[in-house]
Every structure is written in C-alpha cells, then in structure tokens.
Amino acid sequence: MRVPMIAGNWKMNTTVSEAVELVTKMRHELDGIDNVDKVICPPFVSLAAVGELIKGSSIKLGAQNIYFEEKGAYTGEISPLMLAELCEFVIIGHSERRQYFNETGEIINKKIRAALKVGLKPILCIGERLEENEAGKTEEVVTEQLRSSLAGIDYSSGLIIAYEPIWAIGTGKAATGEQANETIGLIRHNIAKLYGNRIAQDVRILYGGSVTAANATEFISQPEIDGGLVGGASLKADQFLSIVRQTSEIRR
Ligand code: PEP
Numbered sequence: 001m002r003v004p005m006i007a008g009n010w011k012m013n014t015t016v017s018e019a020v021e022l023v024t025k026m027r028h029e030l031d032g033i034d035n036v037d038k039v040i041c042p043p044f045v046s047l048a049a050v051g052e053l054i055k056g057s058s059i060k061l062g063a064q065n066i067y068f069e070e071k072g073a074y075t076g077e078i079s080p081l082m083l084a085e086l087c088e089f090v091i092i093g094h095s096e097r098r099q100y101f102n103e104t105g106e107i108i109n110k111k112i113r114a115a116l117k118v119g120l121k122p123i124l125c126i127g128e129r130l131e132e133n134e135a136g137k138t139e140e141v142v143t144e145q146l147r148s149s150l151a152g153i154d155y156s157s158g159l160i161i162a163y164e165p166i167w168a169i170g171t172g173k174a175a176t177g178e179q180a181n182e183t184i185g186l187i188r189h190n191i192a193k194l195y196g197n198r199i200a201q202d203v204r205i206l207y208g209g210s211v212t213a214a215n216a217t218e219f220i221s222q223p224e225i226d227g228g229l230v231g232g233a234s235l236k237a238d239q240f241l242s243i244v245r246q247t248s249e250i251r252r
Helices: 016-032 044-054 080-084 095-100 105-117 130-134 138-150 177-195 197-202 216-220 237-251
Strands: 005-009 037-041 059-063 089-092 121-126 160-163 204-208 227-230
Touching (some): 005 204, 016 237, 089 105, 105 138, 121 138, 130 138, 138 177, 160 177, 177 197, 177 204, 177 216, 216 227, 216 237, 227 237
Parallel strands (some): 005 037, 005 227, 037 059, 059 089, 204 227
16 A cells, blocks of 8 residues: 655745744644655755754655755755755656756756665656647656656655646646546556556655645545645645645545
8 A cells, every 4th residue: 555645845935934834833733644644845945944843743854856966066056965864855857947947857867866875765746738738748748757767767665756747737727636647547557667567556656736625635536646746735734734634534
C-alpha cells in the first residue's frame, strides 16, 4: 500500500514571520493525522524557522528547488548539501521553473542526481501545456519528460512524481479526477517500463493543479492518484488541513 502524500508548494509567498504563523495554525492538527505524509515546502529563507517549529512532529519539510553543484562560485544558488541539513524533500522541475528559468530535461536530470546523492527525496513535476493537451499529445509529452528527467538514474525509493498539467496550475481549472487518473496510470506504466512493475507499484504519483478543499476528494478517491501537490490552497490553513483530513478519511 502506498502511503498518500499531500505536499504544499508555497511558491514565492510568505515572509519568515508569515510562514511561522501559517505553520503554527496547522501544526497541531496536521501532526495528529497519521496515515498521510504531510509535506510543507516554504521558500528557502523559511526552511530553518519552519523546521524548528515542526521538529519532533510527523510533518515533513521540503524545498522548492535545488542547484546541481555541491558548492562553489554559483552566486545566489542553494546546494544539495545545504538543503540536506534542513529538509527531506525537494520539488524539482516545477513547470514555473521550466517556463521562467528555462530548466530543460537535462538540467532537471542533473538536479535529481544531485538530490539523490545527498539523500534528498525529489518530487519530480511533469505535465503538458494546454495546446499539447488539446492536440492529444499528453502521453507523448509526459513520457518524454519522464525519460529525460530520469535518464541513466537508478531507481531510488525516495522518488515521488507529481503530474501537473500546466493549464491547471494556478488557474482554478483543475483536470477531472478521471483525466488525472488516466494520465497517472500512463505515467506508472512508463515507470514500469523504466524500472519494472514492482517499483512502478511502489512509486507515489501525485496530482497537482488547482486542488482545493472543494475538489480534493475527486482526486484522492482515484486508484492511481497517491495524493496532491497543492499550490494556492496550501497557503490557507483551513484549506490545507481540510485536504489532508479528506485524504486521511478516504484512505483509512
Ligand atoms: C503547484 O504550484 O504545484 C500547483 C499545483 O499550484 P495550484 O494548486 O495553485 O494550481
């Protein structure tokens, strides 16, 4: 049985004090929910403060990005070694990074290698653009993204995949549960081709794209979907708590 995961991607939101305030509101209740992995991914600058607040709890911490070199003259970048002291997970290949920071499959591949090398668990994001979806190219696009991101990388049990159709991110226009379930089934099939069927059955694949408290059940109740990567709704304590609570109830 795959343990469901709900991960909150706060993106470039919250100051350190706002991050502390938001986690303080959710900490007690989140800690009490034991059949779901709850991951919070605040901005880099808040990782240490949030880490202190959740120390000793069942809440886990993730970063939103990583650089692939361990150290050196890369002004402004954050290295895998720095993150490994602070958190357990790292989001890699988010579509906003592909779109605004020109991250290619090759760069994402290097970042995944770098994360795994220091024991960080990557949450690899893949997903198609609206025009690709409308042209019926979803399978082709996600298959290629998976291939280039994971090329030459041995399977690690830390790997998590998030299927995030770009047209659904931050738009309020979520996929349907059936659509997401079907594509995630295809992704799992591709993982089986890369790493074998047993591993494909172990890998957690999340859905992301306008998940809210109002639609979470539609996704979580699908057999292939192992949880959610939640953006906007993870910045509201009541929404995030409700999504985690619903996941817990459905999977109990
Ligand atoms: C995301 O940032 O990964 C995301 C899915 O955002 P939203 O939930 O706001 O669509």
